Amino acid sequence: MSTLKVYNSYSREKEEFVSLVPGHVGMYVCGPTVSGESHLGHARPYVTFDVIYRYLMHLGYKVRYVRNITDAGHFEEEGREAEDKISKKAVIEKLEPMEMVQKYTNLFHWAMQQFNCLPPSIEPTATGHIVEQIGMIEEIIKAGFAYEVKGSVYFDVKKYAESHDYGKLSGRIVEDLLTTTRELEGQDEKQNKTDFALWKAAPPQHIMRWKSPWGEGFPGWHIECSAMSTKYLGKQFDIHGGGMDLLFPHHESEIAQSTICNHVAPVRYWIHNNMITINGRKMGKSYNNVIKLTELFSGDHPILEKAYSPMTVRFFILQTHYRSTLDFSNEALQAAEKGLKRLMEAYEWLKELPVSQLPVSGDGQQTDNELDERCAKLIGELDEFMNDDFNTAKVLANIFELVPVINTIKDKNVSGGGLSVETLKLLQSQMKLYVEDILGLKGETAAEGDKLKSVMDVLISIRKEARARKDWATSDKIRNQLAEAGILLKDEKDGNISWTVK
């Protein structure tokens, strides 16, 4: 079997993945800022890293997956009036800051559950780690790479760059940054434009504030991730993930902070997902094209022609490689919806097939060798594709090639449908592994109540009787009226009747 290769944003190359501690992986992913509702764009990293998390576990690693909750807020515009994003909106909404934090944290967790994302091993909050952040800042000052001005502390990027390669991750040149960074007001506290805040003095109206050696204030944006990743994963850990837009300045600054404190590069593999765009533009507040997840699920947004289910969105995201941009459109989502439905119907049928009761090959079974080999090949390639930088798009392409094979077995009502029992068993087990365990897809109508099921059994049996005596009027009446109620009946080839809730 091939070995796992991941694209490392730091080296800009695919590298063989070797964990620091054999059998274990430490993974840190930048989590949400809980000052508002999550939108479609936020779904991408969480789905992407959920699949990576699942796949690493499948490979046998014991993974510690840390994803933070940013509940302390940062400044809206660094250098200008430092305003805590969270406290600012809290005033508008007339909420206690922590009440709002709780509300959006709950909403975020709900959304993650909808997407069938596994919870991380540890989900630390920024406000819960003020002590660690202050400790780290003190160390950076002691090392001579930060300075205090009027109760605020800044990281000295220029000095750091003299002995370290600040800008390597994001492809930036410090000299250029020094000259081209935009002119912002109130930069006078900083020695250089490139410096970033580790701690900001809180103005009097600021609600969220903590005592520190430099007076009352709040932590800078980047320090929380450095503090929490170090605490839970160590001075050096395997994977750090997040959206590409976090490369600069967030992750670049994280490297600088952690390197000064821990004397080692903090991260071995940087993994960044690309953006979701709408009409070719990145989804973001400044573009006014944000679709919140609640709107996406309800269809209540001018851009949306209809509601899209969480699994449709998850599937939509996984059809594209995580490092490509993914363009949202109603057409694309509806295509994903239909494709997913076809996939899941075939898969759920296969899951119930009593493969283990079938006789082994050679017992009068006709095996189509060509088909058998093709299937075995398609199945075998799945690991290769995942090992090649988590290529879920290719995995899904192969799975879709297996769908007609499954449906043929179903239609012909043949035990093996030309496949050897060995291949059939492999097909069943690998489809479960990939569809459910690794890609994390699940049927959305599976959770129908037992009572509905028994009602449907009655209706279906009546309809079968009507059909047997060619009473098409009764037969059609049952089907049509159920269709109006949103339940679709399908007459299968073998005389069975299946149903799905629309």
Next chain:
RNA sequence: GGUACCGUGGCCGAGUGGCUAGGCAGAGGUCUGCAAAACCUCCUACAGCAGUUCGAAUCUGCUCGGUACCUCCA
């Protein structure tokens, strides 16, 4: 302005030198009381120009077009 990246058939999207990606839509067919579904077949593209090569969507150069980051951002 600086730095990256991208431009694939009606739509979405894999794919880094030669071999059908895949999904959705569309056309034809099989099956079926009808319908739906399913299955089979077809539609075979790579922004433009020039170059490297036996051979390029894939490498090089230029042109055009687009996006992202440089400020909070997934």
